[in-house]
Amino acid sequence: MSDMLSKFDVLLADLDGTLYQGPDAVPGAVDAVLGAGERGVRTVYVTNNASRSPDDVAHHLSELGFPARTPDVRTSSQAGAAMLAEQLPSGAAVLVVGTEALADEVRAVGLSVVDSADGAAAVVQGHSPDTGWRLLAEATAAIRGGALWVATNVDPTLPTERGPMPGNGSMVGVVRIATGAEPQVAGKPAARLLQEARDNASSTSPLVIGDRLDTDIEGGNAIGAPTLFVLTGVSTARDLLQARENQRATYIATDLAGLTRDPDDLVPGPRAGWRTEWDGETLVLSGDGGGAEPELDALRVLCAVAWERAGADASTVTVRGDGDAAGSAVSALGLA
Structure with missing residues (x-):
């Protein structure tokens, strides 16, 4: 079985909310980046924060355990x-x-x-x-x-x-x-910063990773690159469901552990155990899930249906769970 890392030659990763939160690394993020490196997939650390030098950013990342050198950092x-x-x-x-x-x-x-x-x-x-x-x-x-x-x-x-x-x-x-x-x-969501990061890495198949739809995901879409949205930072499941077309992610994961998953498991689309139907402007989720991460599968199902129905603007879409399992999933995702 192929996984996400088999599809891409470089990870263009956001920092705050994606790799670390304040002084601490996001759980599992260091192992995910180290594992990608062992597979030959380099990580370039891309940040909108212009207050620190690339040297300082690399030093901070290294202290947290990430394999970061100054040339691996691109700042706005x-x-x-x-x-x-x-x-x-x-x-x-x-x-x-x-x-x-x-x-x-x-x-x-x-x-x-x-x-x-x-x-x-x-x-x-x-x-x-x-x-x-x-x-x-x-x-x-x-x-x-x-x-x-x-x-x-x-x-x-x-x-x-x-x-x-x-x-x-x-x-x-x-x-x-x-x-x-x-x-x-210069910075995300404008294309310049991510273009420089991609070109400096001589990448032909980058993956843009981030926690903010209005910077990381929109920026990835601006350069025509696939994007991985992680739920470890600023943007929420509701933000993703109601996102404008230019802020919609290619892949959805809880965190960077998604890099070792089958890409088909992370794309918005149908999932066994979940059903959806429209009740006016409300999207109704029913079923009892069944996969390894039923709540995230529910989000992937809901996003695919909502985005198709709403077109470029899904900001008015609301969700209701029908049944105990669906209600619990909707509540856990913050969509109730």
């Missing part, structure tokens, strides 16, 4: 700097709204870093917990004066141990409101 700061270098002459002044790690990437592509709008040819904006009004005001002045604007990512929130906190997208929103401008975006 690298992608953002590359976008600037393609559009600016060597030595051009860039106002950096972000950490020193982002500034270092800008310098690495031959551009200079400034801290005011005066003479700035571009603004690059990435997450930093220390960004304040004065720097946002300088960015606003530069952009209103005609400077190129690149955002490393537009994630509205950043996962923390205290729950979601304002992410780079929230700070980008401040500048967007003040200027009326729209930035070019």
Whole structure:
């Protein structure tokens, strides 16, 4: 029997919520990545977080047990700097709204870093917990004066141990409101970061893995790559069921243990033991399951039917379980 690892030559894996949660590795994630490496399938670690350097990210991953080297890490700061270098002459002044790690990437592509709008040819904006009004005001002045604007990512929130906190997208929103401008975006779900990760790995058959539909899965779809959605992070089963067409995953798994499963077991579609029918706009699940993971099988069944019926937008789909087993599955998935 073939498994997921037999189909792909590289894993383009998200970090927070997929490989680790806060200071701890997601259970089973280290073993899954090590096992993939033993099979000859490399993992490239792809993150929207522009606040840390690739060296720091690789060091953190290594401390958790992942086989990570600096060349295995691709950050949105690298992608953002590359976008600037393609559009600016060597030595051009860039106002950096972000950490020193982002500034270092800008310098690495031959551009200079400034801290005011005066003479700035571009603004690059990435997450930093220390960004304040004065720097946002300088960015606003530069952009209103005609400077190129690149955002490393537009994630509205950043996962923390205290729950979601304002992410780079929230700070980008401040500048967007003040200027009326729209930035070019380097990170997921824009294609640039994942394209760089794929091309640098010389991959012809990548698998994009992540826990967020609006970044990881949408980003994978943007580059035409198969995607694996895992339920270990931000997006929920309900989010997946009601996802727009560009945020729907090719494969659905509880976690990275799915990499050793038969791909046919993970795709949305019919499953023995579960039946569905429509009652108006409500999708009714019945049956008693029967597979090794009946709840996930129920989700795969429900997604396939909901997406087919709803077309590009499934946001109004609701679910009801008919019978004890179906009711328990719907409740466990958070769909009741």
